[in-house]
Each structure stands twice: as structure tokens, then as C-alpha cells.
Amino acid sequence: MMLTYPNLIPVLPELFMAFMIVLILIVDAFTSESKKGINLVLTLLTLAGCFVIQKVIDRGVTQLTFNNMFILDGIATGTKMFTYLFSFVAVLYVKRYVCDKQMLKGEFYAIFLFAVLGMMVMISADNMLVLYVGLELLSLALYGLIALQRDSVKATESAMKFFILGALASGMLLFGISFIYGGTGGYLQLEYILKAMLSQNDTNGALLVFGLVFIVAGLVFKLGLVPFHMWVPDVYEGSPLAVTTIIGSLTKIAAVVFIIRFLIGGLVLLNPYWSIMLLLLALLSLFFGNIIAIAQTNIKRLLGYSTVSHMGFVALGLVTVNVDGVSATLFYIVTYSLTALAGFGVLTMLSRDGFECENLDDLKGLSKTNPVYAGLLLLVMFSMAGIPPLVGFYAKLKILSALVASGYIPAAVFAVVMSLIGAFYYIRVVKVMYFDEPVKEIVPADTCVFSRTILLVNGALLVIIGIFPTMVMMYCNQLITG
Amino acid sequence: MMNYLLSLTIWTPIVFGLITLLINKNDCLARYFALLGSIIAFLFSLLIFFGFDSSATSMQFQEMWPWVGSLNINYHLGVDGISMPFVVLNNFITVLVILAGFKVIKHKVSLYNSMFLMMTGFISGSFCALDAILFYVFFEAMLIPMYLIIGVWGSSNRVYAAIKFFLYTLIGSLLMLVALIYLYFKSNGNFEILSYYKLPLSITAQTLIFIAFFMSFAVKVPMWPLHTWLPDAHPEAPTGGSMVLAAITLKIGGYGFLRFILPIVPDASRELAGLMVVLSLIAIVYIGLVAVVQKDMKKLVAYSSISHMGFVTLGCFLFANGTLNTWAVEGAITQMISHGFVSAAMFFCIGVMYDRVHSRNIADYGGVVNKMPVFAAFFMLFAMANSGLPGTSGFAGEFMVIMGAVETNFVAAILAGLTLILGAGYTLWMYKRVVFGDVVNSHVAEMDDVSKREFLILAILAIAVIVMGVCPNIFVAKMHASVEQLLTQVTLSKI
Numbered sequence: 001m002m003l004t005y006p007n008l009i010p011v012l013p014e015l016f017m018a019f020m021i022v023l024i025l026i027v028d029a030f031t032s033e034s035k036k037g038i039n040l041v042l043t044l045l046t047l048a049g050c051f052v053i054q055k056v057i058d059r060g061v062t063q064l065t066f067n068n069m070f071i072l073d074g075i076a077t078g079t080k081m082f083t084y085l086f087s088f089v090a091v092l093y094v095k096r097y098v099c100d101k102q103m104l105k106g107e108f109y110a111i112f113l114f115a116v117l118g119m120m121v122m123i124s125a126d127n128m129l130v131l132y133v134g135l136e137l138l139s140l141a142l143y144g145l146i147a148l149q150r151d152s153v154k155a156t157e158s159a160m161k162f163f164i165l166g167a168l169a170s171g172m173l174l175f176g177i178s179f180i181y182g183g184t185g186g187y188l189q190l191e192y193i194l195k196a197m198l199s200q201n202d203t204n205g206a207l208l209v210f211g212l213v214f215i216v217a218g219l220v221f222k223l224g225l226v227p228f229h230m231w232v233p234d235v236y237e238g239s240p241l242a243v244t245t246i247i248g249s250l251t252k253i254a255a256v257v258f259i260i261r262f263l264i265g266g267l268v269l270l271n272p273y274w275s276i277m278l279l280l281l282a283l284l285s286l287f288f289g290n291i292i293a294i295a296q297t298n299i300k301r302l303l304g305y306s307t308v309s310h311m312g313f314v315a316l317g318l319v320t321v322n323v324d325g326v327s328a329t330l331f332y333i334v335t336y337s338l339t340a341l342a343g344f345g346v347l348t349m350l351s352r353d354g355f356e357c358e359n360l361d362d363l364k365g366l367s368k369t370n371p372v373y374a375g376l377l378l379l380v381m382f383s384m385a386g387i388p389p390l391v392g393f394y395a396k397l398k399i400l401s402a403l404v405a406s407g408y409i410p411a412a413v414f415a416v417v418m419s420l421i422g423a424f425y426y427i428r429v430v431k432v433m434y435f436d437e438p439v440k441e442i443v444p445a446d447t448c449v450f451s452r453t454i455l456l457v458n459g460a461l462l463v464i465i466g467i468f469p470t471m472v473m474m475y476c477n478q479l480i481t482g
Numbered sequence: 483m484m485n486y487l488l489s490l491t492i493w494t495p496i497v498f499g500l501i502t503l504l505i506n507k508n509d510c511l512a513r514y515f516a517l518l519g520s521i522i523a524f525l526f527s528l529l530i531f532f533g534f535d536s537s538a539t540s541m542q543f544q545e546m547w548p549w550v551g552s553l554n555i556n557y558h559l560g561v562d563g564i565s566m567p568f569v570v571l572n573n574f575i576t577v578l579v580i581l582a583g584f585k586v587i588k589h590k591v592s593l594y595n596s597m598f599l600m601m602t603g604f605i606s607g608s609f610c611a612l613d614a615i616l617f618y619v620f621f622e623a624m625l626i627p628m629y630l631i632i633g634v635w636g637s638s639n640r641v642y643a644a645i646k647f648f649l650y651t652l653i654g655s656l657l658m659l660v661a662l663i664y665l666y667f668k669s670n671g672n673f674e675i676l677s678y679y680k681l682p683l684s685i686t687a688q689t690l691i692f693i694a695f696f697m698s699f700a701v702k703v704p705m706w707p708l709h710t711w712l713p714d715a716h717p718e719a720p721t722g723g724s725m726v727l728a729a730i731t732l733k734i735g736g737y738g739f740l741r742f743i744l745p746i747v748p749d750a751s752r753e754l755a756g757l758m759v760v761l762s763l764i765a766i767v768y769i770g771l772v773a774v775v776q777k778d779m780k781k782l783v784a785y786s787s788i789s790h791m792g793f794v795t796l797g798c799f800l801f802a803n804g805t806l807n808t809w810a811v812e813g814a815i816t817q818m819i820s821h822g823f824v825s826a827a828m829f830f831c832i833g834v835m836y837d838r839v840h841s842r843n844i845a846d847y848g849g850v851v852n853k854m855p856v857f858a859a860f861f862m863l864f865a866m867a868n869s870g871l872p873g874t875s876g877f878a879g880e881f882m883v884i885m886g887a888v889e890t891n892f893v894a895a896i897l898a899g900l901t902l903i904l905g906a907g908y909t910l911w912m913y914k915r916v917v918f919g920d921v922v923n924s925h926v927a928e929m930d931d932v933s934k935r936e937f938l939i940l941a942i943l944a945i946a947v948i949v950m951g952v953c954p955n956i957f958v959a960k961m962h963a964s965v966e967q968l969l970t971q972v973t974l975s976k977i
Binding site for chain 1: 506549550551552553590593615618619622623625626629630633634640641644645648649652653656657659660663664666667
């Protein structure tokens with residue numbers, strides 16, 4: 001028997017990342033406390049390296065490897081590049097915080113990269129098991145990151161909560177996968193699942209639908225849609241800000257690609273079933289996410305509930321099951337990640353040892369003490385509220401136009417009304433910063449010019465992409481179509 | 483340069499505003515730089531005014547570039563006789579507003595001036611946009627500076643007023659967005675406002691679109707019963723904020739009726755004209771009565787604004803046999819421009835007194851004429867204009883609307899005409915209590931007459947009020963052809 005080696009080119013960024021994680025762990029073990037900065041440099045190099053490799057190996061065609069279980073197509077390449085870019089920026093935002101809070105620096109960066117690796121695997125998975133492996137790699141890394149502050153009761157509690165609920169969701173997902181496996185006659189490959197569904201009669205229909213319900217439940221848990229959203233605000237609140245920055249901004253892209261592949265790629269024939277489920281969950285998320293966010297005084301919780309509502313918008317794009325809707329979803333999630341990154345970036349950079357900038361009251365009078373940071377957070381809030389000319393407006397406009405085009409006009413009107421409610425709590429944050437008197441002076445902890453410049457650029461991008469959204473929109477469209 | 487006049491008018495204040503934002507260490511420089519920006523923008527708008535061809539019915543000074551290709555959104559600008567006067571008015575008022583804040587605003591000076599400049603650009607953009615999404619972007623963007631203006635520099639209850647203003651305006655505009663997206667698909671994927679004029683629409687679709695647009699523009703005007711944000715926002719806003727709110731932002735509502743509702747959904751407009759007339763009359767009569775009992779001068783002028791804007795909506799919906807009449811529509815536009823001058827002047831006058839006494843209560847004043855004779859003379863002129871005295875701008879618009887009403891709806895004409903007496907009543911009664919009589923307290927006794935800066939602002943506004951009162955044709959001639967074109971558009975059924 002002749003051994004055939006899999007084509008490793010499509011998987012090079014993942015291999016490079018895995019190698020670098022091991023290297024970081026080894027370097028960390030052999031460096032003294034004063035020289036731990038090397039871990040940060042290695043992490044940034046890893047992400048930059050992955051970006052370059054990803055660009056180099058992109059041949060403009062779909063590449064498959066590992067018995068077609070791993071796919072590198074347009075959407076995978078594009079979203080991975082966004083993931084590296086945003087991860088790079090996130091590392092710059094949290095580096096000072098990680099030092100201040102005395103989180104284990106070597107482990108932090110290694111686990112963080114594990115999470116990114118999990119996202120990369122999820123994005124490129126073309127087989128349900130690979131998808132599952134990627135998802136679990138991401139989840140396990142996140143459990144670790146949240147619990148990294150061992151002395152913090154809140155962090156430990158939220159890690160436990162995330163772990164238990166995450167395990168439950170994983171169980172449901174696996175259960176659903178096994179039904180699909182049985183219902184399609186033994187397939188886990190997305191392409192074959194689709195073929196099997198096309199060729200067979202309806203005898204296994206009930207089995208497939210039954211499996212689908214569990215799969216959707218498992219998937220929307222990762223996205224944080226109501227009623228599987230319970231972990232979101234608790235985990236956002238309980239996690240150290242550095243970790244909330246990562247969970248709140250980066251992980252969403254992978255989760256959406258994962259859902260696009262799974263539902264639209266593999267289970268598109270069951271769309272009459274899953275789109276109605278997704279529609280219902282999206283509307284519920286818009287409603288509860290926005291309503292409950294109003295009552296929040298902790299900004300991390302507020303952003304947690306707001307994420308729930310944003311994910312409702314994201315799901316609405318998928319409900320349309322057409323190119324416009326899906327590309328609108330991708331545009332939404334990319335721009336949302338960029339916006340959330342800026343928001344959490346500001347909060348992280350304002351936090352320091354002994355002070356976590358997490359309550360609305362902490363932001364009182366920020367425009368007086370820190371006009372630039374207040375201005376950035378103002379842009380973030382208005383963008384999230386969907387006020388033009390900020391980028392959040394186009395994200396919502398694209399979703400709404402896809403909905404109207406598909407005939408979901410009542411859903412569009414409902415989403416619009418919910419946006420209005422959302423606007424209330426976003427402008428409350430602006431109110432606190434601009435209209436209230438400062439209680440205490442908040443001095444940014446991070447004085448690194450590079451990080452601050454990146455933060456400014458991040459904020460400026462919300463306006464620039466808002467005024468010139470075409471390029472990013474076309475890119476997202478291109479990722480979906482080809 | 484003439485080809486890009488509209489862009490220059492829109493972007494000059496925005497760019498100056500952004501630069502002003504950066505001059506946060508030198509208040510004096512920020513003030514003068516902002517003033518320079520507003521003057522340049524105003525000069526550009528004057529070039530538009532004088533270069534405007536009154537006989538043409540098409541859009542002028544058009545500019546068009548593709549903007550968001552994937553959604554077929556274009557950066558398409560143009561003005562006709564309906565929108566052009568508002569662009570000039572907007573830039574005119576901004577110069578005065580920046581000047582009005584010179585000595586009064588002492589904290590966050592650069593932010594204050596920057597917000598006004600940016601808002602001016604956004605407002606001009608709304609009036610010039612011929613692409614629906616471009617319009618929407620400018621229309622919504624102006625909420626951000628106005629929210630901050632009310633909330634940061636407002637009075638004690640400013641936070642409530644700012645949030646209420648923001649949410650009220652947003653609720654309407656979001657529904658308008660859905661209507662625009664619907665029209666986008668109905669017109670095979672374009673956002674050109676003018677193309678919607680020819681779009682066939684069923685009466686059900688027209689009615690729903692009417693409601694969506696109505697929610698947006700009626701809040702902005704504001705029409706009864708969607709007016710409640712205004713009496714809260716005005717008293718809390720700083721003087722400049724009140725001037726811009728009353729003089730400009732309310733006009734976008736009226737403009738929206740003329741640019742969007744009437745030509746896009748003419749059949750629904752005809753069907754619902756009766757309702758609109760009733761709502762307008764309620765605004766004119768009931769809100770006029772509410773104004774009478776106000777103790778706060780700013781609130782009184784705010785309610786009077788709602789009442790005056792009632793004439794505007796009345797003028798827009800005076801159909802007879804399915805046809806609008808020219809008098810009424812031109813009267814509505816004239817009334818809007820006049821109200822821009824008069825309300826800005828009234829709010830500025832109240833601001834002048836507030837800066838000295840720190841009270842807006844009518845009861846805290848009396849005998850002001852003894853201490854501020856020059857101011858009292860100006861205030862008298864503006865009070866008369868607010869009452870609709872012939873010879874002032876206030877008369878021209880109201881007279882034209884009532885003339886239009888006489889032709890089409892005599893009851894409405896009678897009611898609106900009688901309310902002019904009410905308007906004169908509450909304005910002059912306030913004037914009497916504040917200005918005449920003996921000096922009532924030590925605060926009034928210490929009042930100084932107007933400074934040179936204040937005199938300049940008052941004089942400019944006075945000239946505007948008188949010129950428009952004596953020669954309203956300066957403006958009416960510019961709009962006539964466009965109004966005729968609009969009326970032709972509205973008579974065509976789309977069903």
C-alpha cells in the first residue's frame with residue numbers, strides 16, 4: 001500500500017500557528033519575568049506571519065485537503081485575514097492590561113493563539129467533525145482565558161458557567177450531527193450531505209429535521225441568540241476586559257462563517273425548517289437583547305445584551321438564504337467586530353491595576369477628562385445604533401434591504417423598531433460621557449503610542465468605511481459569490 | 483468651481499468643523515476659525531442663490547458620482563426652487579449662530595462651534611440630496627451634533643430633552659428608511675428620488691409609504707400630536723441650538739412633505755389631505771392656545787413655532803378637486819423661510835435677556851425698555867413679525883396660505899385667519915409683560931443694552947425680516963417654476 005501525504009499548502013497558516021504556539025510556550029518557560037515581553041512580540045509575529053502566508057497560498061480557487069475535510073475557499077481566506085488583522089489589533093489593546101492584572105503572560109498569549117487556531121479550523125472546516133474540533137478548540141481556549149485570573153471569583157464563576165453551558169450546547173450539536181449522519185446514510189462531509197439529501201426520498205425527512213433542531217440549537221448557542229444567550233452577559237461581565245475584548249469581537253466572525261457553511265452549505269435543502277427557526281430566534285434576540293440592555297449599568301453586560309441583539313440582525317441576513325442576505329451578514333459581522341474591537345479597546349486601555357472600567361458611572365464626564373477616548377466611544381455607540389454616516393448604518397441597511405427583497409417586510413419593520421430601542425441605551429452611554437460631571441479622573445493606562453494610534457485608526461475606520469463602504473461591501477460579496 | 487458649488491457648500495462647514503474640533507486649546511482661534519468657515523459656506527450658498535435660474539424647472543447645479551456601487555447609491559446633488567432657499571437660509575443662520583455663541587459659550591468652545599458647523603453641512607446635504615440614501619445619511623447625521631448641543635450646553639433638564647429629541651426623531655426616520663428600501667425594490671434597484679415620482683404604486687402601498695414618511699417628517703415639523711419633543715428641547719437647548727432647531731431643522735420636515743410625500747404618493751396625499759388639514763388646524767389653534775398660557779418665554783416661542791409650522795402643513799395639503807393650489811404651496815415655503823428668520827431672531831432676543839438675568843420666566847422681567855431701548859426696538863420688530871404684521875416677513879407666508887385656503891377650504895381659511903389674532907395676542911402680551919412697565923427688580927435694573935456683536939446679529943435679522951416682508955417676491959420668484967412643476971407632478975395619479 002502506498003502512503004499518500006495530504007496537501008499541506010492550504011493548511012500552512014494553521015501549521016505555522018500551531019508551531020508558534022509551542023514555541024511561545026517553550027520560550028515562556030525559559031525566560032525570566034522581566035523578559036516576558038518576547039511573548040507579545042512572538043504573538044504579533046505569529047499573526048502577521050499567518051496573514052502573509054494566507055495571502056501567499058491564496059490561489060483564487062478552492063483548495064481541499066485531508067480527504068476534503070479541510071477547505072480553503074474565498075470566504076475562508078477572506079475571513080481568516082480579517083481574523084488575523086483583528087487579533088493583531090486586539091493583542092495591542094490588551095497587552096498592557098494583561099501585564100497590569102498580572103495574568104500569566106506566556107500562557108495568555110499561547111491560549112489566545114489556540115483560540116485563534118480554533119477559529120481558523122472552524123472557518124476552514126468542510127466536515128462536521130472538523131467543524132466540531134475547531135469549535136471545541138476555540139471553546140476550550142476561551143474557558144482557559146476567562147479563568148486565567150484565578151483569584152477572581154467572578155472570572156472563575158463565569159468560566160464555569162461558560163464551560164457548563166458550552167458543554168451542553170456541544171452535546172446538542174453532536175447529538176444533532178449524529179442524526180444527520182444517520183439520516184443521510186452515513187455522511188459528515190457537507191458536500192455529500194447535500195448530495196445525499198438531493199438523491200434520497202423523504203423517508204428520512206423526520207430524522208433530518210429532528211437532527212436539524214439540535215444542530216440549530218447548538219449553533220445559535222455559539223452565536224448567543226435568545227433563548228441560548230444566557231451565557232453572553234454573564235461571561236462578558238465576569239471575564240477580564242482583555243478576554244471580553246477577544247470574545248466580544250473576534251469569535252463572532254468564525255461563528256458566522258461556521259453557520260453559513262453548515263446551514264447554507266450543508267443543510268440548505270432543509271432551509272424551510274431552519275430559516276423559520278432562525279427568524280423566530282432572531283426576532284426574539286432583537287427584542288430581549290435590546291429591552292434587557294436598557295436596564296444594565298455595567299457596560300460589559302450592556303454590550304453583552306447588545307451583542308445578543310446584533311446577532312439577531314446577523315441571523316436575519318441568513319434567513320433570506322440568498323447571496324445578498326448572506327453577504328450582508330458577512331459585512332455586518334465584519335464591521336460589527338471592528339466596532340466592538342474599538343469599543344472594548346477603549347475600555348481596556350482605560351483600565352489599570354485595581355481599576356476595571358466597566359460601570360457606566362466610570363465613564364461619567366469622560367469627555368472632560370479624556371476627550372479623545374470619549375470621542376472614540378461616541379463613534380462606537382452611534383455606529384452600533386446604526387446612525388449614519390457611521391459604518392453600522394450600512395450594515396443594518398444591507399440586512400434590511402435583503403429582508404425587504406425577500407419579502408420579510410414585517411420582520412424588517414420589527415428590526416427597525418428594535419433598533420430604536422437599542423439607540424436608547426447607546427445614547428445613554430454618550431450621555432454619561434458628555435453630559436455628566438466626572439466623578440474621578442480616568443487616565444489611560446496604556447501610554448504606548450503605537451497602540452493608541454491603532455485605536456485612533458480603528459475609530460476613524462468606523463467613519464471612513466461608513467462614508468466609503470463600497471470596498472468592504474464588494475469584498476464581502478466577492479467572498480460569498482466566489 | 484460653479485459645477486461643485488453644492489459640494490463646496492456642504493463640505494466647507496464640515497471640514498471647518500473637523501478642524502475646529504482640533505483647535506481645542508485656543509478658544510478664541512476656534513471661534514474665529516468657525517466664523518470664517520460659516521462665512522465661506524454662506525458665500526458659496528449666495529453664489530447658488532444668484533446663479534440660480536428661476537425659469538428652469540429641472541434640478542440645477544447637479545453633481546453625480548457613484549457612491550455605494552453594490553446598492554446603487556449615488557452621490558447625487560441638485561437644487562430646485564424649493565430646496566435652494568433653504569440652503570441659503572441654513573448657511574445664513576449658521577453665521578449668526580456662531581456669532582451669537584462668541585461670548586456666551588465658555589466651555590468646550592471648539593466642540594460647540596464644530597458641532598454647529600458640521601450640522602450646517604449635514605442640513606445643507608439633506609436639502610441638496612437627490613439620492614434617497616444620501617438624504618437619509620445627512621438627515622440622520624444631524625442628530626448627533628444636535629444631541630450633543632442640547633445635552634452639553636443646555637439648561638438643567640437638558641439630558642431628558644436631548645434623549646427625547648433624539649429618540650423621537652429617530653423613530654420616524656427609521657420607518658422612512660423601510661419605505662425607502664421598499665421604493666428601491668419597486669423601482670428596480672435605485673435610490674433616485676426623482677425616479678420615484680414616476681413610479682406606479684397601488685393605493686395601499688402609497689398609504690403605507692405615506693405613513694412611514696409622515697412619521698418622519700411630521701415629527702420633524704413638528705405636527706400635533708408628535709410635537710411634544712419640541713417644547714422640551716427648545717427651553718433646554720442653548721440659544722444657538724434653539725435658533726438652529728427652529729429656523730432650520732423644523733424646515734426639513736416641511737421640505738420632506740414637498741420633496742417626498744406629495745410627489746411620490748400623490749393619491750394617498752389626496753386621500754389623507756383632510757386628515758392633514760385637521761391636524762394642521764389643531765396645531766394652529768390648539769397649540770396657539772397652549773402658547774398663551776406659557777410662563778417661560780422660550781416655551782412660548784417654541785409653541786408659537788409649532789403653530790406657525792401648522793400653516794406650512796396646511797399649505798401643503800390644501801387640495802381642491804384633486805389639485806393643490808400654487809398660493810398655498812408657495813405660501814408654505816415662504817412661511818418656512820420667514821419663520822427661519824423670525825424664530826431665530828426671537829430665540830436670540832430671549833438669549834440676550836437670559837445672558838443678563840439668567841431667567842426665561844416672563845414674570846422675572848418688566849420694564850426692559852428702560853434699560854435696553856435699542857434691544858426693545860428690535861424685539862418689537864420681531865414680535866410684530868411673529869404676529870404676522872404686514873410689512874414683515876411673517877405676514878407674507880401666512881397671507882399666501884390663507885389666500886390659498888380661501889380658494890379651496892373656506893372653513894380652514896377662517897380658522898387659520900382667526901388664529902392670526904391669537905398669535906398676535908400671545909406674542910404681544912409677552913412683549914408687553916417683558917418690555918413695558920416699570921423696572922421690576924434689581925436684575926432688570928442692571929441690564930445693559932445690546933453689545934456691538936448683538937446689535938450686528940439683530941440688525942442683520944431685522945433687515946432680513948423687513949426685506950422679505952416688503953419684497954417677498956425675491957424668494958417667491960425663485961421658487962415659482964419649481965412649485966408649478968411640483969403641482970403638475972402631484973396631479974398625476976399613480977394607480
